[in-house]
Amino acid sequence: MASSTRVDLDGNPIKPLTICMIGAGGFIGSHLCEKLMSETPHKVLAVDVYNDKIKHLLEPSTLPFSDRISFHRLNIKHDSRLEGLIKMADLTINLAAICTPADYNTRPLDTIYSNFIDALPVVKYCSENGKRLIHFSTCEVYGKTIGCFLPKDSPLRQDPSYFVLKEDESPCIFGPIDKQRWSYACAKQLIERLVYAEGAENGLEFTIVRPFNWIGPRMDFIPGIDGPSEGVPRVLACFSNNLLRREPLKLVDGGESQRTFIYIKDAIEAVLLMIENPARANGHIFNVGNPNNEVTVRQLAEMMTKVYSKVSGESELETPTVDVSSQEFYGTGYDDSDKRIPDMTIINKQLGWNPKTSLWDLLESTLTYQHRTYAEAIKQAISKPVAS
Ligand code: NAD
Numbered sequence: 254m255a256s257s258t259r260v261d262l263d264g265n266p267i268k269p270l271t272i273c274m275i276g277a278g279g280f281i282g283s284h285l286c287e288k289l290m291s292e293t294p295h296k297v298l299a300v301d302v303y304n305d306k307i308k309h310l311l312e313p314s315t316l317p318f319s320d321r322i323s324f325h326r327l328n329i330k331h332d333s334r335l336e337g338l339i340k341m342a343d344l345t346i347n348l349a350a351i352c353t354p355a356d357y358n359t360r361p362l363d364t365i366y367s368n369f370i371d372a373l374p375v376v377k378y379c380s381e382n383g384k385r386l387i388h389f390s391t392c393e394v395y396g397k398t399i400g401c402f403l404p405k406d407s408p409l410r411q412d413p414s415y416f417v418l419k420e421d422e423s424p425c426i427f428g429p430i431d432k433q434r435w436s437y438a439c440a441k442q443l444i445e446r447l448v449y450a451e452g453a454e455n456g457l458e459f460t461i462v463r464p465f466n467w468i469g470p471r472m473d474f475i476p477g478i479d480g481p482s483e484g485v486p487r488v489l490a491c492f493s494n495n496l497l498r499r500e501p502l503k504l505v506d507g508g509e510s511q512r513t514f515i516y517i518k519d520a521i522e523a524v525l526l527m528i529e530n531p532a533r534a535n536g537h538i539f540n541v542g543n544p545n546n547e548v549t550v551r552q553l554a555e556m557m558t559k560v561y562s563k564v565s566g567e568s569e570l571e572t573p574t575v576d577v578s579s580q581e582f583y584g585t586g587y588d589d590s591d592k593r594i595p596d597m598t599i600i601n602k603q604l605g606w607n608p609k610t611s612l613w614d615l616l617e618s619t620l621t622y623q624h625r626t627y628a629e630a631i632k633q634a635i636s637k638p639v640a641s
């Protein structure tokens with residue numbers, strides 16, 4: 254419950270804040286709003302073009318925190334109300350972005366605009382008005398690991414200095430221009446550099462967050478149920494959709510890429526520490542991920558198949574996975590990140606934060622949610638006669 258006796262990591266009382274959260278209606282935003290409403294006294298000005306994922310926090314107006322959250326439906330590309338909202342707040346958190354790999358090579362212009370151009374006014378208004386900014390970047394700014402350029406049989410591939418990603422040391426290694434996945438990474442990198450420069454030249458108080466595959470309930474959409482039938486969400490929702498429909502999970506280019514997945518609720522704890530400890534968070538870039546939860550995409554598919562069978566009571570398919578090429582799945586211009594292990598030294602030192610939830614446990618709670626939320630709707634959609 255919200256309490257006035259909350260203290261920060263240095264034992265100082267935390268003053269209630271007003272937070273302008275841009276992109277509050279998305280996956281991360283919805284969890285952050287929930288956390289702020291249930292555990293803190295802070296106010297949220299929730300900005301987005303959609304609010305479906307935070308409806309439960311906005312209605313009915315008798316909710317105990319109703320006076321602390323308000324929704325502002327606006328597109329930050331072109332809305333003069335944005336500066337006023339930033340001025341009203343103590344802190345702005347910018348989550349708004351196009352951040353789904355299927356969009357990077359099919360909507361490259363929207364991707365670049367959304368991640369760089371549209372974020373510019375947010376940075377400018379924060380800087381000009383002396384407001385603190387927490388900007389959401391991505392682990393993708395690291396691009397490929399140095400290790401992936403070594404020969405396949407090189408023993409150096411096992412050496413962490415060739416793959417662990419460090420905020421203050423690792424280079425950012427992107428592929429060629431026609432591999433448009435890197436347009437997202439490049440736009441995010443440039444906005445990071447701009448935020449950093451505003452800090453250096455104009456004293457902007459900022460924190461940059463680099464999420465490493467945060468996953469959990471409400472991530473993206475299930476195609477044909479609460480999103481377009483032909484839409485391609487991120488891997489958690491793709492695989493959930495396959496499992497719900499009893500289809501084989503599609504492994505892009507053999508499913509050899511590696512990822513570390515972190516439970517959204519663990520990651521939100523880290524963001525709350527940043528919000529409430531500006532003296533420790535300002536001027537820093539933080540990796541937020543779980544280095545202990547590394548799997549290949551193939552291993553993720555196998556684990557999700559097992560966990561889904563457990564939580565749904567349904568048998569596993571005889572052929573649980575199928576290989577597809579990236580060309581077929583995403584189209585021309587797709588490329589992939591090979592491996593993403595976050596170094597945790599900086600966030601650990603500054604905020605004393607560590608992730609807690611194992612991959613199995615986070616999949617169990619997430620797939621229980623997916624089953625509860627979508628299984629019936631999928632059954633109905635499948636049983637509907639196809640219009641002739
Ligand atoms: P999301 O797509 O669920 O949320 C983004 C929200 O921003 C959406 O609700 C969208 O409607 C809103 N938005 C986009 N453009 C807007 C505009 N012009 N005006 C108003 N609202 C707009 O994505 P998410 O997973 O919650 O990610 C949030 C941020 O974190 C993004 O910046 C993303 O790049 C970054 N990130 C997330 C992950 C992850 O693991 N989820 C990984 C790397 C980076």
Ligand code: UDP
Nearest residue numbers: 354487488489491492503504505510550589
């Ligand atoms: N992927 C896959 N099958 C799918 C969806 C994604 O094999 O149905 C792969 C994708 O090629 C990538 C990984 O899963 O290697 C993670 O993809 P996601 O879209 O979640 O985002 P990324 O981590 O690449 O930013």
